[in-house]
Amino acid sequence: MATSEKAVASKNGKAPRWGMAIDLKRCVGCQSCTLACKAENGTPPGIFWMRVLEKEEGSYPQARKVFLPIRCNHCSEPPCVPVCPTGASYKRKRDNLVLINQDKCIGCRACVVACPYQVRFIAEDSKGYYGEELTPYEAESYKKWQPRTVQKCTFCVDRLETGREPACVQTCPTRALVFGNLNDLESEICKLVRQRSHFQPRAELGTDPSLYYLT
């Protein structure tokens, strides 16, 4: 799938709106997306831009586990953006991604509290997984964010700009995650959303998330 801006713009006059369809029938809760996100973005201990919630339903012998991968929804009407007093949280016009300019972030946490999906985080320090001294990998990947400012899923914006899918999508072994342009009616994600029953998380809040859970 082409994700670079040029490729998308040539198909459709509208700016792309990147989104994700998550097939709950396919998700097996393996957390490989969680780990792929960690490996790609080098997030510090305790912070998961992407994670899979799980819950037990029913009782023996009909007990089962259900899974729900969650991450920033890159909402069309993101509640985290208007509460930001500095403009650090913003929606990028050219591809509708909700991003953070960490140089502007003052760490007031208003967006963390405003996000109904609890997918914004603040790393209090730059400690690595193995103590104060960072591994060479951590030292490199920690350059992507600043301590005491807000961070969150960017849909792997660096990868998108080089025409690649987010790391979680590429990693998912069951193809439960489908990434694409919600403004392109011919895209796989739009077809899936048209064909399958689905819901958007907490759509009642009017945030219009770019995430669709296929049920």
Added chain:
Amino acid sequence: MAHEFNMKLTPQEEWSWLLAVDLFLGGMGGGLFLLFLLFNLSPSIAVLSLGLVALGAVVLMVELGRPLRAWRALCKPFSSWISRGVIFVTLFIVFGALYSAPAFDSLSWLAPGSDTARRTIGVVAGISALFVTLYPGFVLAASPSIPFWNSPLLPVLFSFHSLMVASGLIFLIAPLGLESADLRSISFLGGILIVVNFVLGAMYLATSKGSGLASKEAVRRLNEGSLGWTFKVGVILVGMIVPLAVVLWTPSAMALAGLFILIGGLLFRYCVLKAGVYVPFPLT
């Protein structure tokens, strides 16, 4: 690892004591300036109110992850209540200082030339003070993720609570030289404010209880466990009932009532913050 990712009602952990102290100091300062204007009190009261709001702003800066970038919080007044709050605080400190300056010889050069200019400055300072008491409620109410805060009653409650706490501070410092006529009027107003806050608080909790699972959980947290004790004993008994009894029946112990109102006011803000509960994700 995955077991940590279960869905449940989780209280917010982002804002706690430091923000409660900031809201307390800022609200008390704004309320004190309004009482200063209303009762034409000594200019030292105005200076105290400016100091409290400035101290609140310092506490807020300490809480920020990046305090040296705090000036950036002025950038988004058209969308962010925090940004508006920072502007109101700045306006209040500037215009409040200009309004109070003529009372002090060393600062008289700051004083406006005409009465009209002074009145205008007083009106701007007064409106800014009112918004300093209101804006924290709007900041919290702007969070759709926490239904307990997402209520139009919250800014009103915060504003009235700020006025009550300011009257409590006047009770506390009255022995330092407040005129007895002023104290009588303010104690009367203080008593009314306690009753108004009690009624508003009860309305707020009653409406919250019927506003969904997370709000109901927030109200439960205010009634049970350690937060419940802090709320029931600290906010209601110490912060409202005892001071009201003192105002009505033992005016000689007004300073003690004032101290109790201040303790209750700080705990009220802490309890409102700690009771905030996120709505959990739905899982089909």
